[in-house]
Amino acid sequence: MADRGRPRSFDRNAALTRAMELFWTKGYEGASISDLTVAMGIGSPSLYAAFGSKEALFREAIELYGRTEGPQIWDAVENAPDARSAVAGFLTATAHSFSRPGKPRGCMVVLSQLNTTEASASVCAALRENRAQGQSGLEARLRQAVAAGELPASVDVGAVAAFYLTVQQGMSIQARDGASEDKLLSVAKGAMAAWEPLTGP
Amino acid sequence: MADRGRPRSFDRNAALTRAMELFWTKGYEGASISDLTVAMGIGSPSLYAAFGSKEALFREAIELYGRTEGPQIWDAVENAPDARSAVAGFLTATAHSFSRPGKPRGCMVVLSQLNTTEASASVCAALRENRAQGQSGLEARLRQAVAAGELPASVDVGAVAAFYLTVQQGMSIQARDGASEDKLLSVAKGAMAAWEPLTGP
DNA sequence: TGCTTTCTGTATCGAACGACACAGAAATGG
């Protein structure tokens, strides 16, 4: 009963992927509807019929980004055998992810809308919430290590997570400024040099 | 011969300061001419007569930012008695500067235009150049310490500078997301925990 | 007091913005 009428002439998922790449490159406000329709290969009425609005399209794009790009970083955190290799994997996977040839550099969640304007307030809030999940994810992995007796209970889990998340967010700026994967890996190595002092008894 | 004609009815420096604060808060593309004229308390013809264009106004605002906000961070680097306190001062001054009540949070050079669009390409390039000067500044201070025999010659000066600059740039994101000065200081402390491993022989 | 020069306020320019009306095209169900 839902497949009546003229069928959609484009691949919705493919179009969403193109939109994600454009938002990733130009940001939320930087990517115009005209830019998007060209990149997606459709007319604006098709865009609005399929996605509702620019903001709704962006939210779907962010969701797709988290589903496709997120695991490359977060699988390493969850599956690592110990907390140190979890954080090290987090940063090395980030270095790799932020510098892949043919893909926009840096993290879409960090870069696509940092300045809150009247029109982008809700989008900014959603991105901020998304970034806060990064803090929670790292914290959870560290708490797990404390519970397992792997790290001393005296470790300030929130502070350690905030430090490594801050480094990762800084890597988005570095990546946008052209830093190579090697340079990003060097930054990750620098951050891991703080591990023993930060987590020691 | 230049003071003929009707005199300007507003304080150019005061208006520029207001423009800087608005660009700092909303970004280059996020601050419209209409926003700017309201904040500066002048009409748009006065803005164009006094500053030339939106981009020229922004460049003056960035220059003012570097002249007024920069020293709070960089004086600590240049005047510190040793390299470690130079970098520690760099980060603690950053934590303070990025969380001052009544001022926009984070660094204007990092936050005001990260997504390159057709209209903002030259502004983005200028900001990137400005960020690169941060790398050079830190590197120079570290090289000076190596030359003085304070740090071993084996230290990878560029890598250490890149690490600390990356942390500082990440602190801009954290500050925009609402991190308190204490939280930023905690991040700075975390980064300094890497100092001895990074600069040891 | 003119005359020149420069700035201010109103009003507006063409372009681009996000969003959509409308008519025709392309599918299914009867």
Place this chain on the structure above:
DNA sequence: CCATTTCTGTGTCGTTCGATACAGAAAGCA
């Protein structure tokens, strides 16, 4: 084949963008 439903392409809506034309106001110089 026809009616119904849904999508596509053209064209355009009202708004806002950055940037100015123009006329009048306010100063110095003669």
